[in-house]
Amino acid sequence: MIAVVQRVDEASVSVETPAYEARIGRGLCVLLAVERGDGEAQAEWIAGKIARLRIFPDEQDKMNRSVRDIAGAVLLVSQFTLAGNCAKGNRPSFAGAAEPRIGEALYESVAQQLRTKHELSVETGVFGAKMKLSVVNNGPVTLIVQQGRKD
Numbered sequence: 001m002i003a004v005v006q007r008v009d010e011a012s013v014s015v016e017t018p019a020y021e022a023r024i025g026r027g028l029c030v031l032l033a034v035e036r037g038d039g040e041a042q043a044e045w046i047a048g049k050i051a052r053l054r055i056f057p058d059e060q061d062k063m064n065r066s067v068r069d070i071a072g073a074v075l076l077v078s079q080f081t082l083a084g085n086c087a088k089g090n091r092p093s094f095a096g097a098a099e100p101r102i103g104e105a106l107y108e109s110v111a112q113q114l115r116t117k118h119e120l121s122v123e124t125g126v127f128g129a130k131m132k133l134s135v136v137n138n139g140p141v142t143l144i145v146q147q148g149r150k151d
Contacts, residue, residue: 001038001046001106002082004031007055007141011075012134013125022123027072028053029135032110033082034103035096043109045147050074050110051118055141063141067120074114077125077133078107100128 005028012023030050056065056072067074080103084092097103104127114120125131 001035001042001110001147002033003046003050003145004079004082005050005053005055005143005145006030006135007138008075009136009138011136013075013077013123014132014134015126015129016132020126020129022075022125024073024075024121024123026070026138027074027121028067029075029077029133029137031077031079031082032107033078033080034098034106035083036098038098038102038106040106040109042147043106044113046145047110047113047118049145049147051114051120053143053145055143068118073121073123075123075125076107076111076114077131078103078127104128 008027008029010025011029014021051068052066054066055063056070058064080097083097084094085096086092107127111122111124114122
């Protein structure tokens with residue numbers, strides 16, 4: 001799985017048809033891609049990482065607090081295009097993205113784990129829909145989270 005995690009003052013997602021809107025205040029906006037070969041172990045790992053990331057400032061303005069520590073919320077939006085490979089040609093290949101049935105199930109699993117296991121307030125986008133996303137990034141702070149990523 002790949003997650004782009006943004007520290008936000010507010011974020012919202014909307015779908016025109018069927019009409020849908022979700023919004024959060026202070027917290028994290030997370031764009032999530034499920035890749036081929038991902039399973040429940042990856043969903044559990046990334047949910048834990050999102051919940052525990054210490055990217056909010058403490059009293060000394062150091063990034064030492066998690067979204068849970070600040071009683072923030074999470075806006076989780078499925079974005080399979082993060083799995084796009086742009087190495088060849090000019091049109092991305094999405095062969096690395098999980099098939100929709102698996103992608104949706106694991107996306108929902110991450111949302112559920114954030115809610116239950118990590119006790120966070122979570123809003124979501126609509127899987128597979130064309131969505132409009134509005135984000136007020138704070139910092140700006142944006143991280144790419146991927147299990148096994150080597151820096």
